[in-house]
Amino acid sequence: MRALGRALGRALLTPSTQALVVAIKGELGAGKTTLVGGVLNAIGFAGPARSPTYTLVESYETPTRHIFHLDLYRLADPQEVEPLGLRDLLTPDAAFLIEWPERGAGQIPAADLTIEIEYFEEEVRDVTLTAGDQSGEALLRAILNVE
DSSP states (O other): OHHHHHHHHHHHTSOOSSOEEEEEEEOTTSSHHHHHHHHHHHTTOOSOOOOTTTTSEEEEEOSSOEEEEEEOTTOSSGGGGGGGOHHHHOOTTEEEEEESGGGGTTTSOOOSEEEEEEEEETTEEEEEEEEOSHHHHHHHHHHHTOO
């Protein structure tokens, strides 16, 4: 998961003219935050990913991107997303990594890329990456290192 996160992190550092949204789906313990940790390592953040389970949003800055890590697990209703002020954060240099995006359905931006993690055993995961638009396709090509 960390290696996939590093590949995604490198892809996110590519300049873009719009905010990017990555939805990260999977059950508890599937490796969502580990994946985000790989992203953070790739963008130069040395420490472990701070899980935003209680704060809901953690932000990280690079010279080219503002990375926002959201964990919506604790939301009881999608309307609880509104006070987070995501619309104000939707600048062209923003990238959102959203865990549990289904809990914010209808209140969060559409995903450019969706990563679904299926947990089988301690070291076994099945990961599906799905592009939602052209920006997602570009991210997917960069992750897979395909031109």
